[in-house]
Amino acid sequence: MSLLTNVMDHSLDDGYAEAAARKTAEGSGGLPKTLRAKLGLAAGLVLAALVVTVGAAQARVAAPVVAKERQELIDRIDKETASADTLESTVDKLRDDVNARQRAALRTSGGGEGTELVDLLSGAVAVHGPGVRLVVNDAKEATSGGGDNPRETSDFSDIGRVRDHDMQRVVNGLWAAGAEAVSINGQRLTALSAIRAAGNAILVDNKPLVPPYTVLAVGDGKRLSTTFQNGADGLYLHALEEDYGIRATISVVGDLRLPAAPSVIVRTAQPRSEKGTS
Numbered sequence: 705m706s707l708l709t710n711v712m713d714h715s716l717d718d719g720y721a722e723a724a725a726r727k728t729a730e731g732s733g734g735l736p737k738t739l740r741a742k743l744g745l746a747a748g749l750v751l752a753a754l755v756v757t758v759g760a761a762q763a764r765v766a767a768p769v770v771a772k773e774r775q776e777l778i779d780r781i782d783k784e785t786a787s788a789d790t791l792e793s794t795v796d797k798l799r800d801d802v803n804a805r806q807r808a809a810l811r812t813s814g815g816g817e818g819t820e821l822v823d824l825l826s827g828a829v830a831v832h833g834p835g836v837r838l839v840v841n842d843a844k845e846a847t848s849g850g851g852d853n854p855r856e857t858s859d860f861s862d863i864g865r866v867r868d869h870d871m872q873r874v875v876n877g878l879w880a881a882g883a884e885a886v887s888i889n890g891q892r893l894t895a896l897s898a899i900r901a902a903g904n905a906i907l908v909d910n911k912p913l914v915p916p917y918t919v920l921a922v923g924d925g926k927r928l929s930t931t932f933q934n935g936a937d938g939l940y941l942h943a944l945e946e947d948y949g950i951r952a953t954i955s956v957v958g959d960l961r962l963p964a965a966p967s968v969i970v971r972t973a974q975p976r977s978e979k980g981t982s
Contacts, residue, residue, distance in 0.1 A: 799966075803964075803966065826894060826895070826965075827885070827892045827893070827894035827964060827965035828964060828965065829964050830961070830962060830963050830964045831884070831885045831922055831961075831962050832922070832959060832960060832961040832962070833884075833922045833923075833959065833960065834922070834923070834924065834925045834956075834957065834958055834959060834960070835883070835920060835921045835922040835923050835925050835928060835956075835957060835960045836878075836920075836921050836923075836925055836928050836929045836932070836954055836955065836956055836957065837918065837919070837920055837954070837955050837957050837960070838874065838878070838918075838919040838920075838921070838932075838952065838953070838954045839916050839917070839918050839919070839951075839952065839953050839954075840866055840870070840871070840874060840915075840916065840917045840919065840941070840950065840951070840952045841866070841915050841916035841917070841950070841951040841952070842864055842865045842866055842915050842916075842950065842951075843864030843865070843948055843949030843950050843951065844949065844951070845864065845949065863948050864948055864949055864950065865904070866906070866915060866917060866944075866950055867901065867906070868899050868900050868901040868906050868907075870941075870944065870950075871888065871899050871906060871917060871919075872899045873937045873940055873941070874919060874937060874941060875888070875893060875899065875919065876937060877932050877935055877936070877937025877938055877940075877941075878919065878921040878928070878932055878937075880935065880937070881921075881923075881927075881928050881931035881932040881935060882923050882924060882927065882928055882931060883921035883922065883923045883928060884922050884923050885921070885922040885962050886919065886920065886921045886922075886962075887919070887920045887962045887963070888908050888913060888917055888918070888919050889908075889913045889914070889917060889918055890963065891908045891909065891911060891913070891966075892962055892963050892964060892965040892966070893908070893965075894965050897909050897965075898910075909966070916951075920957075920960045920962055921960075922960055922962060925956035925957060925958070926956055929954055929955075929956055932954070933954065
């Protein structure tokens with residue numbers, strides 16, 4: 705208590721108090737005493753006030769100019785955004801027209817009774833029917849593995865994340881189990897579809913996907929589910945669940961609807977030339 709009382713009674717250090725008293729006694733403290741010093745102080749105050757006034761006046765004059773430039777920039781951004789939206793709409797229309805022409809060419813080239821089968825296998829038409837829904841997701845708490853872990857790479861050090869080659873095995877396993885059509889997150893897969901990685905994202909035909917990854921496969925649902933889970937790729941997925949916490953659920957669905965592939969590349973085969981052969 706005595707320490708607190710002393711601090712409250714002597715809030716100013718004795719040394720500071722002594723210095724202040726000495727300056728007062730010498731006449732060097734407080735306001736200027738001489739006329740010259742007073743005039744200098746007054747001139748400094750006037751100069752400071754002048755600088756503040758000029759700055760405020762310049763800011764007031766420049767404010768409308770800045771506001772005008774800002775509005776012009778906003779108008780330019782809005783104009784360029786509208787132009788980009790128009791171009792994007794045009795691209796979408798042209799892409800739809802190209803896709804429609806490709807599908808028409810594919811149907812024409814198929815010919816005969818096999819046209820519908822060609823359309824189905826190529827992904828040129830939307831399909832629906834029974835099948836399975838397989839949802840694959842990252843682990844709840846993904847952790848980084850050691851350098852000896854085979855799942856660790858420079859791009860994907862997180863072993864609890866689903867990778868592109870994991871989805872490749874899942875899709876290939878469904879095809880091998882008898883799937884007639886497959887899609888991932890609404891993206892229809894064809895024989896020419898590519899599943900790859902770009903940084904930490906999984907791309908399907910150059911379009912990034914966001915987990916969870918919902919895989920729909922049309923086919924005999926029960927047989928498709930059993931065959932896939934008992935196959936090598938189904939067991940691989942089960943190992944990912946057990947070892948890395950990756951989540952996966954599979955269910956049989958009575959009616960699935962898969963869209964047509966966004967773009968179907970039409971390729972035709974030509975008979976091999978017999979020239980130069982013996």
